Amino acid sequence: MKGNGNMIRRGGWTKPASGVYKLNVDAAYEPETGRGATGAIIRDSRGNFIAACCEYNDHAIDVATMEALALLNGLKLAEQFGAQSLAVESDSMEVVEAVRDPSEYRGTGAVIIDDCRHLLTVLGMATFTHCPREANEVAHSLARHGYTQEVREFWFSDPPPFLDPVLISDRVIILEAVVGEEPSKKTCVASGSTSSPSSGCHDWDYPLDSLLHQIISLISSFHDLLAFRGTCRSWRAAASSFPSVYTFTFPPLHLEPDISHGVFNYKPKWKLVDPAKRALSLRFSAPRINPCRMCYLGCSYGYLIFSDREHCHLLDVYTGTKVRPPKLQSDGSSLIYYGFLVAPLTSPNSRLTLLSRTSMFQWQVGANSWTEHPLVGEPIHQIVFFKGQMFAMDFVQRLHTIRVVPQLSIQEVAVVWEEGMLVGLHSKPWLVVCGDMLLLVDLSVSTDLLFGFPGTLRVFRLDFSDEPAKWVKMEKLDNWALFLANDRRNPTFSCMNPERWGGKSNYIYVPTASQDSDEPWTAIEVGQPVPNSTHRLSFSSAATAHSSPLNSLWVLPSLVFGVCQ
Template sequence: MGGAGGGGDRLRRRVDIVDIASPSTSVEVNLSVVHAMYELQGWADLPDGLLHSIVALLCSFPDLHAFSSTSRSWRAAFSSYPSKQTFSTLFPPLLLQPDIPWCSPCPYPISNSFVPRLCHVTDIMNEDTYCCCQIPLFAQINTPLSPLDEFCFRGSSYGHLILSSKTSCLLVDVFTGVTVSPPQLPVNQATHIYYGALTAPLASPDSHLIVSTDNHNLFWHVGDRSWSGRSLPNGRLTQIVVFEGKVFGMDAERNIFTVHLSPLIHIQEISVSFEERVIRRRLGIAWLVACTDMLLLVGCQGSSYVRTGQTFEAFRLDLSTEPATWVKVDILQNRAIFLGSDERSRPFCCMNPERWGGKSNCLYYYTNNRKNWTAVELGEPLKGHASNTSIFMFTSCFTMLTPMWVVPSKFSS
């Protein structure tokens, strides 16, 4: 990304696609002025302090992407922005929808050594605005064979898909197509892989990939040449979240663990009172959610699906007691939580959703039967619509990719 003229042209083209904070007419006027100033007055050489003040005014992940892709100097200014980690809680995550066919040209090139599949990524602040991402092409009817046909979806975190095939794992950046191949798993080809998650962005020196097999949890410190294995008395971890700098895990029985990565890897179960065990096990569907200053268990009673009339509940883990307790949370205050239809997909918490047109104390969920997202208030019965009074939500552990909420890796905290 070279000189000022080329950068200004990219700015004009990209923001036309993704700048959804203003009406299209005002966007065109603003961009013509910006383009002229960029070319004639050296916007490429603006000081970082001024560029940082522009970053602070941006209102969505597409806006941030447009800014950071304009030129080398602007990308460097974005990289040095001191509060990038707050973006993942300021804006709603993007909705990846592999179940919607793509029929438009790609708005910007993305390189991928594998055969790509184009997907919609929706910014819910403007449902009519779509970005485009590339993901591996999974086996489908009437499609050519791909090197990734045998890979199965195992999880997503920090903007990456986690895939496995026999003894191989693969990390794929959803928005760039860049892949990372860990060492071969220390298992035989008959071992089943259930779940995978990162403990930090790939660039972090403490980043680990955790993969759960039949009865073991395997750890790979990103960059190392081998895996480490740790077992749990009751089996494997099914969800991983990072809360206040610590890694927490949950198994299929809703038991909670702390995962220690240094100096030696070990997994320690958190003692929880018997009554609280009954509460959490009654949830047929549940997510472990890091929600600002609370570690929450969010779910719904019954089986692994939610129907019209049912309600979501939330419980906060109180670690100040011995044993720990789950405390009922009646209201999320100024927070909203985004849940996917696959428990292996990372949930997200967003602060002050009213700033982008959302609503606090709500759970945002993708409804598979309506091919769209919906919002339900915590503790309130799930309601249908005039055209569809029945809403059916379910969780799955399919090997195929399902719709999920994602945050691009460069904005992940």
């Protein structure tokens, strides 16, 4: 196995070929104490941070074993990320030669090398190269961190702050190489698929926020956003302060759970697929939940929410980390059916809200107890946030605004329905925030054709220009695409110019498998017949819809939502 001949070499870290991910691994070992640690990092062909890990080991055998273990941990990280084409570098010649020809290797790490070879059959194409220490500084820093802190840690979106100096140093090497090869061009690369005008931007760490926000608005996939955030700390801050998540031009991720019957009886697992980069599916698992029989309550700001009436758990869909609020003190007389966050979990104003038919329970994130407020009226089946307000749709399709500070208040919004909206049989509608519009998506079917003809999805815009406000039918979505899930407790999304990532304008994407393709979702054109499989799923009763298990849904991970959202 040989290194890629197209790599740019400047005495330090080198970038792999386009479409290839580079894995660097290293180990730290102290023979006097028998302690050691490993480090691994994955970057793409532009030097963007993808993932990293470190692991402490207080029973290390020798340096060769630790170097082999570093490779194994790095390959496991690559498998979890879903990398299909990999360039692996280690500064241990012994490990590189052992992987190339394991039949001749009889060292102490032979068993671990065999595990590496087995894992390679799953990963696909990989090349192995021996590199000097100066080309492996980031992996070395990770191993040193694991050793000195005696920790096992993973980073899947943002690099830890202690890596910033070496990451920026490596990127400067790449930038100098590009400028050296093309002296007439001055370039500042922003992400995996976007670029912007620049005046010879050599200062990676301090460009203007306004320019960075322009770049972010052009990003066409979640993975490209990760690459942008992974460049350095100031770029990460710019992504977190992006004015509105609803102006992103990339689609949400498709979440497919690996569970049955709506309960977790061991460790919850799920798969995330990016519609813009379908080959990069990611698999995740979370720590075991106790008690294990938890009911699904919804998804909000990148967290899955579960409860068993007394205990509540929030699981980050991208990292698998768990947040456990204090025990809920309730008489258990009314079933909790819906849960949502009123702001990103990192926001100082964030509250977790749980709904039953008779009460609203709220937990101020970081507090030691819950507050309970009585509720009257019809139960709420969907919440969206639009222009700084919380809008709620109840089970009889009345629209409300909700305020939680300084005290809870729920006020009905006077709305006029178009006459055509009341014809035929309807499912519970969806609310969708689409740019500066609040939309209602309705699935309807003529009563006399219910059993022989699929319904159609219609879209209405809430016109606030008159009082009372009025739902106005939209014949087309123009250059927008919408994303809905059957369970109204799950978030809805919109995306402008979906053709940029391979999608279609004027289409609505639902996370149920398509009968006409091998994709795990279905795309439905507005106003056109809905496939029968999707049509049947959408007419579940109100009671069933709010006691259903976790099914496939659309989601944006929590890191997308800055504290300003």
